[in-house]
Amino acid sequence: MDSPIDLGLLSEYHYDDRGESASSTFEDDIALGARFAFNDVQSTEALFGIVWDRSSGGKFINIEASRRIGDSFLLEAQGRFFINQKPSDPAFAFTKDDYIELFLSYNF
Numbered sequence: 001m002d003s004p005i006d007l008g009l010l011s012e013y014h015y016d017d018r019g020e021s022a023s024s025t026f027e028d029d030i031a032l033g034a035r036f037a038f039n040d041v042q043s044t045e046a047l048f049g050i051v052w053d054r055s056s057g058g059k060f061i062n063i064e065a066s067r068r069i070g071d072s073f074l075l076e077a078q079g080r081f082f083i084n085q086k087p088s089d090p091a092f093a094f095t096k097d098d099y100i101e102l103f104l105s106y107n108f
Helices: 090-094
Strands: 006-015 028-037 045-053 059-069 073-083 099-106
Touching: none
Parallel strands: none
Antiparallel strands: 006 028, 028 045, 045 059, 059 073, 073 099
16 A cells, blocks of 8 residues: 555454353454554554453453654553453453553663
8 A cells, every 4th residue: 555554454253162151251252453563763563452252242452552762762552441341251350450551661
């Protein structure tokens, strides 16, 4: 498409035949995501993903991004969000664990 940006698309299907009695949070889930690599001097990258529980409707959203600043610094951001988790879902334990982190690293 005449652009320096690379786009990678991700998809997965998670299945456990034990259904609701499975000890995993991924008994019947669909995961979709996209990775952008901007191919610039600063190595800018971003990754976005969502996991959707087909039986409960719960969602897990993951966001990651990074970019170099100059020769020595790296700025990174991460976010994890749990949406509409039902009390019967094993992921309900993480309902209040949403977070956003910002990192600035110095490399020498």
